[in-house]
Amino acid sequence: MPAPFSSFTDPNLAPIARKVMVGEGLSYDDGVALYASRDLHGIGRLANAVREKLHGNQAFYNRNRHINYTNVCALSCKFCSFYRKRGEEGAYEMPVEQVVATAMKAAEAGATEVHVVGGLHPWLTFDYYLQMLSGIRQACPQLHIKAFTAIEIVHFTRIAKLSVREVLSALKEAGLGSMPGGGAEIFDDRVHDEVFRGKVRADKWFDVHRTAHSLGIFTNATMLYGHVERPEERITHLIKLRELQAESLAGGRAFFNCMIPLSFIPENSELGHLPGPTGLTDLKTLAISRLMLDNVAHIKAFWIMQGIGLSQVALSWGVDDLDGTVVWYDITKRQGGGTTHQELHVNDIRRLIREAGREPVERDTIYRPIVRNTPSLVAAGI
């Protein structure tokens, strides 16, 4: 067998490698065996082989700006260090004008996308969200608006008394381009009841994404790992995502653009006593996501959560995308010295990618390459 598919220190990887080599989907047992294996390099080689088969040497990034329009939330998920109750110190809500002004600044700085998410604000009306989208659309028609997790969409159905389809159609009409994948956490009732009771269950998350795909709205998928879930539950989660992707691809309208495994950060959450995932769990989870999700094109390392160094290493562990420039991110604060200003300059992203032996490719939200006239980057060799 070719090198990536042989020479394992763990014999359990050999039958999995044979399946990967011929493009056969991995089973639940295969996924569990991968997590149980101590042959980290063997798993990495397999994930890297899939990644290079799909994308060669390319590694993607985009120029984006996150806008967290409010941190006021009706829920209190235990893993969340972002939410505040109204009136509590640090609670905020941005007027529509401020969101639009922020998007305009992002567009002027060269961003191609804004990523807009927030808490489940108990008093903002559905009109606020429609005005936000149409305001950005009018002010910056060239900017792609990726907005609202499935949990926010369900919240809108309640405040607007509309169905998921009606809410998504209205948002699309107002300017919604695609949706992020947050709110998935772990698709398991035990984990749900232990750490995010009150949030919608898996069936609702899937209902929102299935409906979005049927309306031609592309979405992302996520998994929050490294808290109270077990490896087996991560595998079940990945298989459920793979099943919806198969359904959506057969439907032929829209589907998951990418999978983003999110590394749990305990600090300042109610689960602060937990140790959080180790670097090996991060690498394994990124690689196993690549191997299990054979019908999702892209695996993204989100440098804010996995860290810049590990994200760079992960470019040889199944990852082909390093997300973007971000600028302000209020939800977790691992990078940026504990502030919400978390910016990675485009030159730094390109340098990180080049140093990892990959070819940096700026992409738009749906992974079309963006060509810019940037002689300064070329002159500087980045």
Ligand code: SF4
């Ligand atoms: S994770 Fe989302 S829904 Fe849960 S408390 Fe935080 S902001 Fe609210």
